[in-house]
Amino acid sequence: MIKLTPKLSQKLSYLILFLATVLVIMPIIVMIFIIVKNGISVINWEFLSSMPRNGMREGGILPAIVGTFAIVMCTTMLTLPTGVCAAIYLNEYARDNTLTRLIKLGIVNLAGVPSVVYGLFGFGIFVMFLKLGVSIIAGALTLSIMELPVIITTSRNALNSVPYSFREASWALGVSRWQTIRCIVLPNALSGIMTGAVLSIARISGETAPILFTAAAFYVPHLPHSIFDQVMTLPYHLYIISTQIPNMPSNVIFGTALVLLFMVLTMSFVAIFIRIYFRKHRKW
Amino acid sequence: MGKIVDTVVEKIVFLCGILSVIFVILIFGFLFIESFAFFKNFGILKFIFGRYWCPNSEPVLFGIFSLLMGSFFVTLGACLIAVPVGVMTALYISEVVNKSVRDILKFLVELMAAIPSVVIGFIGMIILVPCVRKLFNIPTGLTAFSGSVMLAFMAMPTIVTISEDAIRSVPWQYREGALALGATKWQTVRRIVLKTARPAIIAAIMLGIGRVIGETMTVMMITGNSSRIPHSIFEPVRTMTAVIAAEMGETVNGSMHYRALFSIGLMLFLITFTINFVADLFLGKNKNK
Amino acid sequence: MVDKIKVENLSCYYNKKCVLGSLSISVIQNEILAIIGPANSGKTTFLRTLNRMNDLNLTYSHRGEIYLDNNSIFDMNRENLRKRVGMLFAMPTPLPMTIYENVVYAPKHLGLISKKFEQDVLVEQALRDASLWNEVKDRLKSSAMKISGGQQQRLCIARILAINPEVILFDEPCSGLDPISTTKVEELMIELKRKYTIVLVTNNVKQASRVSDRTAFFLMGKIIEIDTTDKLFVSPKEKQTEDYITGRFG
Structure with missing residues (x-):
């Protein structure tokens, strides 16, 4: 038996840590590689711009792309202003009292509610109770409640990173609180808020469970006309064609997965680059 | 004028702030109301410890164990x-x-x-x-x-x-x-x-x-x-x-x-x-x- | 000799703990009143109460009255009060924008000016009054975060001058500056006295003796002594004052 010296034990431990990291990182790269390799062959203009044919086994995925865009747009329009306002309240106005602690607790727990439970709730409230039916708007409302805690948390961190002295300097000149927030705090927190917003858009476009019974349709032969229409969405479409349809050509499934993955990863890239860019060009 | 804007803004952001609490309560309340009716009918112990989940059988079984x-x-x-x-x-x-x-x-x-x-x-x-x-x-x-x-x-x-x-x-x-x-x-x-x-x-x-x-x-x-x-x-x-x-x-x-x-x-x-x-x-x- | 600010029986508390005990003091128009004293003597708290900057601190509360030209400042709109009573902080606090924008920021939001040409005039005037114009006139459009600390502090003074206040509060304005910048700021203060009433909180006893007309010595939230600067420094009445200004404690 070899006695482990501290030096050797350190080397060994680092090796194990390294292997663990490889175990985490490799699958992502492999996963992306497999999808790109198998899916790239079906990607062409026709695949992206035409309707599905022959029980979705042929043709394109246009309605799913359009549907995903529609839902993501609606959700962002609902959740971004609300979330940023809530963050402003928490960071700039809220006092340290029971209500504020309650709100923080609410945000923490809202963030932890499983997505399928949001789906259940959205179905009960928006689809049935408010009679919006299975529609873009019902799905967007459900998703926006789900994204609210994420937007609030990231925006709040962004607001919090603006030095307090800027606010004091502005107040001391007789500028009111809201004007200070609008002209000093928000512009300087913008990059952080944007990063959070784009990341959450990426997340929304990949969500399936919350829209399963609130917005998504198995197959719609036309593009949505209004926010009260059902839509096909990319993630749900991927789920359908990979589990429910027999004899589905696998390259079409891979192609759909590739389009979805491309959308989500591009947005994540954009968000991360916004962050890096503004960190470098930060004015203070 | 500026004063009014400030007060209005404070009210608006406050409303957005408490929304998350309202949603948590709404979600819980909604789930609770539907579940309560079910528990009264089926029994909460039978639900949690029931071994079989057969929603289409006769009689229906909703055990989630x-x-x-x-x-x-x-x-x-x-x-x-x-x-x-x-x-x-x-x-x-x-x-x-x-x-x-x-x-x-x-x-x-x-x-x-x-x-x-x-x-x-x-x-x-x-x-x-x-x-x-x-x-x-x-x-x-x-x-x-x-x-x-x-x-x-x-x-x-x-x-x-x-x-x-x-x-x-x-x-x-x-x-x-x-x-x-x-x-x-x-x-x-x-x-x-x-x-x-x-x-x-x-x-x-x-x-x-x-x-x-x-x-x-x-x-x-x-x-x-x-x-x-x-x-x-x-x-x-x-x-x-x-x-x-x-x-x-x-x-x-x-x-x-x-x-x-x-x-x-x-x-x-x-x-x-x-x-x-x-x-x-x-x-x-x-x-x- | 007109009392610009009159403080009556002011007590201040943080978390119910008393940091200033029933203080009464007046500031005379167009004087520089220096407030000296060791750390935690309540100097800064006092200063921040004069333009109600403490209002946003939730643990803070106060009792007593402060009058500005015989009107209670606690009855005034906070923003209007701060427009009349400007404040300069210990560390320079330029806002993250250009030098030009820093000066016009407050006047624009307070609706004092609107036209571009008025802004140009105002910027030049304020920067000249803060004796900064010659150093920055060629780079008004560059970021205020990039000039030196001393210049930043004078920019902050220019920013205050641009809203044309009546009183200016200086909270240890030179604690972060080198000796040359300090001299410049001190000269500026004496210059400004002609138009404004100034309250200066400082840790630097010599600075108080150099620039102020009257000096008040604070200790543990109480005024130990207040007198004309000449008298206070030459023949202080209280033992504690003498100990402090001769450097025996604090």
């Missing part, structure tokens, strides 16, 4: 994989590598968090499931184990990111003290850093578990959806989330079955609520130090 076990097995498996690997990765990223490598690794971990669950489920179906079937020589690869492996990947970004933050926020002086006494870097990390960051790491693990329990699409696609009570991790299982997702579309509004699904939703809500609440306490504990 098998589903609870399914969720439990999948989550346990995912934790056994994700926790050690995740914490070790966090250690590697924060303690071993230099800044540029760290940035790249963190970037990759962030990308991983962005991959949609359907895509992970699909990859699991195509790659992992056949492997599992051959490797363990079992009749089907759609097992709790397959679910655990894929879910572990979904829990890892949470565990790695939060643990990494916690480890890096351990004050530098703590380490210097140990290093000055002649300890190697690794001894310092093991004895000082890990101990100081422990509450936050526990919180990270709990949040990761929360994510695994609530995950729906991946489990639905690769765990086999069998409502028998599993005896080992290599059998097909069905989780609470998967049942809701799979059956909600077929139910009649207001029926027993419909309400039973809401009751499962309530269970999930309560479980994740507890997990997040406790995790938040741990995180708060870390900050106060």
